[in-house]
Amino acid sequence: MSSSSLFNVTMIVYMVSTCIFFAFLASRNKTIGALGTYAALFGFLVQGAAIGLRWKESYDMGHGHAPLSNLFESVVFFSWTIVMIFLFIDFKYKYRAIGFFVMPFALFGMAWAQLSLDSNIEPLVPALQSNWLMYHVITCFLGYAAFAVACGISIMFLIREQLEQGGGNAQAGGLLSMFPSIKILDDLNYKAIMIGFPLLTLGIVTGAAWANYAWGTYWSWDPKETWSLIVWFVYAAFLHARITRGWVGRRAAILSVVGFAATIFCYLGVNLFLSGLHSYGK
Amino acid sequence: MTTNKRGFAQEVWDFFCSLKLSIFLLIGLALVSIIGTVIQQGPQREYLATLSETKIKLYSSLGFFDMYHSWWFILLLYLLTLNLICCSIKRLPRVWKVVSEPVKVMDDNFEKSLSNVKEFKLKGSKEELKDRMASFLKAEFAEPVITEQGGEYHLFAQKHPWCRLGVYVVHLSIIIVFIGALIGSFFGYKAYVNIPEGGSVSQVQTNSGKVIDLGFDVRCEKFSVSFYDTGAPKEFKSILSVSDKGQPVAGLQHIPIIVNDPLTYKGITFYQSSYGQSDEGVAYYISVRNRNGGQPVKLKARQGERLALPGGAFVSVMEATMDVRPFMRGFDGPGAQVEYTPAGGNPQPFVILSDKYESFNAQHGGDLILTFDGMDQKFFTGLQVAKDPGVWVVWFGCFLMVVGICMAFFMSHKRVWARVTDKGVTLGGSASKNPTGFEIAFDELVEKLNKL
Ligand code: HEM
Numbered sequence: 001m002s003s004s005s006l007f008n009v010t011m012i013v014y015m016v017s018t019c020i021f022f023a024f025l026a027s028r029n030k031t032i033g034a035l036g037t038y039a040a041l042f043g044f045l046v047q048g049a050a051i052g053l054r055w056k057e058s059y060d061m062g063h064g065h066a067p068l069s070n071l072f073e074s075v076v077f078f079s080w081t082i083v084m085i086f087l088f089i090d091f092k093y094k095y096r097a098i099g100f101f102v103m104p105f106a107l108f109g110m111a112w113a114q115l116s117l118d119s120n121i122e123p124l125v126p127a128l129q130s131n132w133l134m135y136h137v138i139t140c141f142l143g144y145a146a147f148a149v150a151c152g153i154s155i156m157f158l159i160r161e162q163l164e165q166g167g168g169n170a171q172a173g174g175l176l177s178m179f180p181s182i183k184i185l186d187d188l189n190y191k192a193i194m195i196g197f198p199l200l201t202l203g204i205v206t207g208a209a210w211a212n213y214a215w216g217t218y219w220s221w222d223p224k225e226t227w228s229l230i231v232w233f234v235y236a237a238f239l240h241a242r243i244t245r246g247w248v249g250r251r252a253a254i255l256s257v258v259g260f261a262a263t264i265f266c267y268l269g270v271n272l273f274l275s276g277l278h279s280y281g282k
Numbered sequence: 283m284t285t286n287k288r289g290f291a292q293e294v295w296d297f298f299c300s301l302k303l304s305i306f307l308l309i310g311l312a313l314v315s316i317i318g319t320v321i322q323q324g325p326q327r328e329y330l331a332t333l334s335e336t337k338i339k340l341y342s343s344l345g346f347f348d349m350y351h352s353w354w355f356i357l358l359l360y361l362l363t364l365n366l367i368c369c370s371i372k373r374l375p376r377v378w379k380v381v382s383e384p385v386k387v388m389d390d391n392f393e394k395s396l397s398n399v400k401e402f403k404l405k406g407s408k409e410e411l412k413d414r415m416a417s418f419l420k421a422e423f424a425e426p427v428i429t430e431q432g433g434e435y436h437l438f439a440q441k442h443p444w445c446r447l448g449v450y451v452v453h454l455s456i457i458i459v460f461i462g463a464l465i466g467s468f469f470g471y472k473a474y475v476n477i478p479e480g481g482s483v484s485q486v487q488t489n490s491g492k493v494i495d496l497g498f499d500v501r502c503e504k505f506s507v508s509f510y511d512t513g514a515p516k517e518f519k520s521i522l523s524v525s526d527k528g529q530p531v532a533g534l535q536h537i538p539i540i541v542n543d544p545l546t547y548k549g550i551t552f553y554q555s556s557y558g559q560s561d562e563g564v565a566y567y568i569s570v571r572n573r574n575g576g577q578p579v580k581l582k583a584r585q586g587e588r589l590a591l592p593g594g595a596f597v598s599v600m601e602a603t604m605d606v607r608p609f610m611r612g613f614d615g616p617g618a619q620v621e622y623t624p625a626g627g628n629p630q631p632f633v634i635l636s637d638k639y640e641s642f643n644a645q646h647g648g649d650l651i652l653t654f655d656g657m658d659q660k661f662f663t664g665l666q667v668a669k670d671p672g673v674w675v676v677w678f679g680c681f682l683m684v685v686g687i688c689m690a691f692f693m694s695h696k697r698v699w700a701r702v703t704d705k706g707v708t709l710g711g712s713a714s715k716n717p718t719g720f721e722i723a724f725d726e727l728v729e730k731l732n733k734l
Contacts, residue, residue, distance in 0.1 A: 063510070123510045126518055126541035126554075198687045205680040214542045215553045216668030217472060218676060219463075221350045223319040233312035237305050244301045262312075274319055 003057055004119060006050035007076065011110040013043035014083075018107055021100035025178050033096030033178075037087070040103060044083045047110075051080060054121065063123035068137040071271070072117040077137070078267070079109030081145035089149060089192060095180045098188070101152035132210035140203030140228075144263050146196030147235070150189050151260035154253035157185040161250060186249055189256050190242060197235050204228050223274040227266035234259040298368040307362045314358070318349035363460060366453050377446050380695075386429050386438040388699035388710050396699075398711040398724040402731060408435055411702045414734070422730060423698055435702040442696065446714060448689025451682055458679035465672030473667040477502035478560045479660050482525075486667045496550060498526040503536055505557055505661040513607040517541075518554050520663040549669055556664030566599045566618060567655040569637070573644070578653070591650060594625030602657050606635065613639065618654040622647060696720060698727070707731075 017039035024033040054067045067073045086102045113119070160179050180188065207225070212218035219225060238255045241247035247255075297303065322329045325347050330338060345352030385392060393399055404411055412428065412435040419426045419439045426439040473486035473494060482501035487493050503521040510516050517540055524534040524547050531547065539545045544553045564585045570592065571578035583589045588598045599618050603609070606617035615636040623629045632646045634654045644651050694715035701708040709728065713720035 122512070123514065123516065125514055126516070129517075129540075130542040132542075194691045198684065198691060201687060202684060205684065208680070209677070212670075212673060213544070215555060215666050216544070216551055216670070218673065221318060221323060226315050226319045226350075230312045230315050233308045233315070237308040237312070240301055240304050240308065244305070247305075270319070 001053070003050045003054035006046055006053060007110065007114055010043050010047040010050060011107065011114050013039055013046060014079075014103055014107040014110055017043060018100065018103045021096070021103060024096060025100055028178055030096075033099075036099050036103075037090050037096060040083055040090075040099060041087060043106075044080065044087060047076070047080050047083070051076065058121045061121055065124050065128075066134050067121075068133060069124055069128055070118070070122060072113050072119045074137065074141070074267075075109050075113040075117060078141050078144060079106040079113070081141045082106045082109070082148045085142070085145045085149050085192070085195065088195075089188065093188065093191075095184065095188065097178045097180065098149075098153060098156065101156050102149050105148045105152065127214065130210060130214065132206060132213065136203060136206040136210055139199050139206055143196045143198075143200035143203050144267060146192050146199060147231075147256075147260045147263050150192035150196065150256045153185055153189045153192060154256040156180075157182065157189065157253040158250070158257075160185065161253075182249065186252060189253060193235055193238060193256065193259075197232075197239065200228070200232055200235070204232060224266065224270045227262070227270050231259060231262045231266050234262055295368065298365055299372045300365075301369070303365050304362075304369065307358060307365060311358055311362070314349075314355065317346060321346050321349070323348060323350070359460070363457060366456060370450055370453050374450055377450070381443045381446055384438060384440060384443070384697070385699075386427055387431055387436040388438075388701050388708070392699075393701075393708070393710055396710045396712050397717065398721060400709045400724075400728045401706065402709070403706040408702050408704050411435075411707060412437070415700050415702055415707060418731065418734065419698065419700065422727060423696075426698075426700070433703075437700040437702065438697070440695065440697045442693050445689045445693035446695050448686050448691075448693065451686030452690060453686075455679045455682035455686055458682060459676050460679075462672040462675030462677075462679055465675055466670040467672075470668070470670035470672060474555070474664065475500075475667055476558070476662045476664050477520075478562070478662040479503070479505050481662075498524055498531070498547065500524055500552065500665075502663050505663040507557060507661075509605055509607050511607070513609075513611065515608070518557055518663075520554055520557075520665070522552065549671065551668050553666040553668070554663070555666040558662055558664065560660040560662045562660060564602075564660060565658040566602055567657060568597065568599075568618075568620075568634075569653040569655055571651050571653070573647075573649050573651055580655070588623075593649060595627075595648065595650065596623040597621065597652065600631070602654065602659075604656060604659055613642075615639075616654050616656045618657075620652065620654075622652070624648050691715075694720065696723070698724075 017036050020032060020036035020039055023029075024036055051067055054073075055064070058064050058067065068077055082102065083106045086099065086106075090096065090099065156179055160176060160182060163176055164182070179185070204225075207228070208218040211220065211225075234255065238252060238259060241255065242252060321341060333341070341347055345354070349355055388396075406414070415437055416426055416428060419437060424439040424441050426437040429436045429438070471488045471492075471494060473488040475483055475486040477483050477500065479502055482499045484496050484499045485493050486496060501523045503523055505518075505520045507518050508516045519538050519540050522534075522537050522539055522545055524531045524537075524545075534545070534547060537545055539552065539554050541554045544551050546552075562585075566583045568581045568583060568589070569578040570581060572592075579592065581589055581591075583597075583599055586598065588596045591597055598621050600621055602616065602618035604616050606613050606615065610617065610633075613635060615638055617633060617635045619631065619633055621629050621631050630646065634643050634646075634652045636655065637643075637653045640651070640653075643653055646652075694713045696711070696713045698709065698711045700710075709731065711720065711724045711727075
């Protein structure tokens, strides 16, 4: 069994999980909801094994390193962390409907990685030969993943609010009945960001520590660094906005979606559109 | 008049205490920070050539080419700091009071403000009940303080009161990071230096162009670069030695430094950053042989030298490397870009490789076959040099920030009160975070008390 075929299995399982969650919304059957979660959990375990296997494969090739070094590996890891954070929130709060709004992020990541990214295991260039790489990437991506989950929850919030305001026709009302209430969605959004914010902070700090260790400046306003700070500012604004009244609910949900858009730009846009130090070996 | 003045001062104070200002500043900083990621900072000539005259004028007058050090960006950061300090000054005393002078007595009014309250009818005198409750709370929650008031006993117990200060730890940490950055910018520098193999330096030039005396000498004994089979670089390595006042420094002789593994002496750190070939004293070795057979002739050429070949042709070496893998896929070993001028003909540029690639080399050169045997190559190493006495302050700030965030998010100040009378006990509780979680814990407490 190679890691590549396990990644294919993962992708299919995530697709199945997404479909089950849709069936759950349509049927309102609790067992189906639990099935969706178990499918996600199975995919998560398979993917974890695949990532471990790829790690071992890189050692077999003679230049062993953690599978976190290029775009393919980071997208795969990102989708894995999204499922991890989703499962954490799912087991803690048991609002299954969230799965339908979060698993597609993980599915999309896996599909993109498997179908169009270069999956060769390359040796590490000198700049990446450091343990800091692991600390930095893991904390950043766990943070990003929590923001992805928050974004999915916020989208649910906005849909539910929109439908409720429109009076809600019967069919939409049927789908809605499986959505957590507005108040709970708002709270879950906050909880997901409460997981993401400390992790992003740690990600920025470990990045700064690494930069300082590798070239003597902990902060050089490189576009990637600056964008991570932008993301950090947006979520800091989110946290403070909650303390003043009038910024919960709709505005908070929008801020969370904007924050995730900034996160994605920080992760991909900077590499595709701007130049700098973090260009995944290109 | 005085009231007017006070009114104005009050307004300024309120302005700087407002959370609306914080949100505005945070989002504002996020938005303006984008500018500097789109417009090149410290722009290169090639980049400036793509911009129109008016744009260049506009951008430089707004400070967009060094945005993060422009007066208005720094001003925004100072406003953020001021906002932070004012807000904390305003709120901290109130929070401090909650921490240091807890409400120890649950009276009726206070009881109504709590969302978790439970009454128990228990037998026994209030003295007896008081002692039982005290040991119960101590075992199940935290050691209580007992107050007697109005013929009733009041017990108060709390957990993690100081986590209420988490927010202020975070805010303080931001200020500490700023202080660290300021120390670095006033008392430190970033510089860059090239040292040829065998050479040494005692001065470096900072990024702003100032020449700085290190106060000691750094010598580059050797530089080497190695590649993976794919041609990607594997390792850049400089061997450095430090000497102070002419004396070699013990423990800092022939130290290999690579990317991600720098060398530090007297607070100044040297980072492997780049390298290049030093042109001085390079010698290229070329063999020439007639296509129709015969012994090869070995020749040696200097940089820029036009070498006369048998039969009246000339060759000069433009560029060379000891390892062509990064430049030509599928080939390895030494290679040179040469300019070959046949007798009476025009110069022809082409590449020659080692004798391993005989047929490749035979594609050019008329009657002659040229082979590149290698070179005596001298590198220089490019080192980033940094001194930053503020960096430990920054790390301390970062550490506090993470601790503070965890205190603010994941810890909760939990309080439990018990009012003991002859008729029984009233239990009340509250928590600063996670009300549902606390409700569960409170219900468990009630459950256990029922069984008592
Ligand atoms: C303009 C500057 C800022 C001001 C005036 C400000 C003010 C405040 C205030 C008044 C609170 C609420 C305290 C309370 O609940 O008693 C708060 C909470 C908080 N602040 Fe700030 N803040 C600022 C910047 C920041 C920044 C840049 C961060 C980045 C880490 C930050 C992190 C936090 C956190 C984590 C909380 C706790 C939020 C929560 O419990 O949900 N603050 N801030």
